[in-house]
Amino acid sequence: MAKVNPFRAVRSTRDKVALVTTRSYDIYKKKELNDILRLNPFSFLHILRPGFKFHKTVHGTKRFKMVHNRYNEFKENGIFQNDAKPTYYLHQKSFNGDVFWGIIGLASLEDYQNNIIKKHENTLSEREALFGNYLEVTGFNAEPVLITYPDNTFLTSLIEKYRTLRAEYEFTTNKNRTHLMWLIDQEDEVAQISEAFSNMPSLYIADGHHRTASSNFLYEKLKEGTDQKARELSEHFMAYFIPESSMRITSFYRFINDLNGLHKKEFLMALDENFRIQKLGKRYYQPSKMHHFSMYLDGEYYKLYLRKSNFSPETVLDHLDSQILFKLILEPILGIKNPSTDTNIHYLPETGNEMQLQQLVDSGEYKVGFGLFPISVKQLKTVADNGLTMPPKSSYVEPKLRSGLTIYELK
Known part of the structure; x- marks a missing residue:
């Protein structure tokens, strides 16, 4: 006790x-x-x-x-x-x-x-x-x-x-x-x-x-x-x-310096394997449920919906959107092997400025940015109860x- x-x-x-x-x-x-x-x-x-x-x-x-x-x-x-x-x-x-x-x-x-x-x-x-x-x-x-x-x-x-x-x-x-x-x-x-x-x-x-x-x-x-x-x-x-x-x-935005040598169309085609992609233009989008992601690339917002047919979680950790983003995008497509130390990825909390994703990419500081749906307290506890650890910057807590x-x- x-x-x-x-x-x-x-x-x-x-x-x-x-x-x-x-x-x-x-x-x-x-x-x-x-x-x-x-x-x-x-x-x-x-x-x-x-x-x-x-x-x-x-x-x-x-x-x-x-x-x-x-x-x-x-x-x-x-x-x-x-x-x-x-x-x-x-x-x-x-x-x-x-x-x-x-x-x-x-x-x-x-x-x-x-x-x-x-x-x-x-x-x-x-x-x-x-x-x-x-x-x-x-x-x-x-x-x-x-x-x-x-x-x-x-x-x-x-x-x-x-x-x-x-x-x-x-x-x-x-x-x-x-x-x-x-x-x-x-x-x-x-x-x-x-x-x-x-x-x-x-x-x-x-x-x-x-x-x-x-x-x-x-x-x-x-x-x-x-x-x-x-x-x-x-x-x-x-x-x-x-x-x-x-x-x-709340969540952390993920900002990426470059597309790992891919052109924009090649990058989108690689995403298509595991995500349904909807282009929104300048219309702001914030994920409203688990396994939905926002992406800002080349002056436009995108919705990314995880294709459930390809989703085969093995542990409770695999249900986390931060883990999904890492396993399906950051590591295999963008070449980010260690999200804690790789200099190609940067994190900022999603607090106070909903235009931050757009502004930092439009400024040229980053090539692409991703937004995630926040984890729940239940998810946090389930990961801890199973002796597992989340990817870095999976949660911003107040x-x-x-x-x-x-x-x-x-x-």
């Missing part, structure tokens, strides 16, 4: 939280990042890019140590404070009419190793080691893994109760995302939350496979060591637990939580 624990988070004071928390570091473009660092002394980005104050870029272990130093400075200056007792953090995020909510707590790496916390993506050992070393040197984790669970009546009742109460945090970002967070630290409710999770046979990683694997890397490194406190702290990792009904999954909202200390 799943073990989910409360913890004493380090977090911003109420008056500065909107200034402190950030989106994920790698999302920022260089100009926006530098503008924030120049104008906002409270931004968590100062911790993540510690060389800014010295007008110098640092790398590797030296950077990790400076991240640790900047973090300690935020604590010394009273920007960050420790909560007094173990707490669950009830968080709500809303934008564009969507409302997401979940509970921030600690997940167990024993549960991860025992497949109670299930995964659906492979990870790269180099990245596991890199971020695992980052966690060890910096001594904190500031970005939770997104984990989903089957809807639970008691846990749902908490959000209904706390929405009527004053939130500890309430702020809206410049991207028009509104965040609220309540602290649940009453012993009876804390115990009930822990019990609710303990009755769940499985939890599922929705986003953050590398973060989880990196925490596991550190756990394995420290568990035979002599530092008992570090060993015990490394047994857990911070996670944002959301009910399945509060999760939204919500995304702010970095630095709650911090789990590892020292």
Whole structure:
């Protein structure tokens, strides 16, 4: 059964939280990042890019140590404070009419190793080691893994109760995302939350496979060591637990640099073997069901419908549209053998701009683009339950939580 624990988070004071928390570091473009660092002394980005104050870029272990130093400075200056007792953090995020909510707590790496916390993506050992070393040197984790669970009546009742109460945090970002967070630290409710999770046979990683694997890397490194406190702290990792009904999954566009030496007509003829093709001209098309694909090529949209007569799935993975696209188009026609590393393919989430497929191909940056119907939560769980892994970028999951909202200390 799943073990989910409360913890004493380090977090911003109420008056500065909107200034402190950030989106994920790698999302920022260089100009926006530098503008924030120049104008906002409270931004968590100062911790993540510690060389800014010295007008110098640092790398590797030296950077990790400076991240640790900047973090300690935020604590010394009273920007960050420790909560007094173990707490669950009830968080709500809303934008564009969507409302997401979940509970921030600690997940167990024993549960991860025992497949109670299930995964659906492979990870790269180099990245596991890199971020695992980052966690060890910096001594904190500031970005939770997104984990989903089957809807639970008691846990749902908490959000209904706390929405009527004053939130500890309430702020809206410049991207028009509104965040609220309540602290649940009453012993009876804390115990009930822990019990609710303990009755769940499985939890599922929705986003953050590398973060989880990196925490596991550190756990394995420290568990035979002599530092008992570090060993015990490394047994857990911070996670944002959301009910399945509060999760939204969209797809990633696939953009291809070239047609593997094929002319347009040759490419379309190759597609015809496994797909019915309908040319739409300039009329925008978004797939409305499984096994339907959109394609933008040479100034025109196309519908691609999988020919069911040729469809012979052998595993649950073969039903995924990302796998179908790879097995029937990307690999055999476009010569893409490894969709994780091949430089001929690029991915962008299907969020915010429905014309993105057309615009990036018309610009000449790419030769062709593909759109997919999103996978379902059921598909995600089925793949994980069968011990399989999806092709890269099979799902883009919301919500995304702010970095630095709650911090789990590892020292």
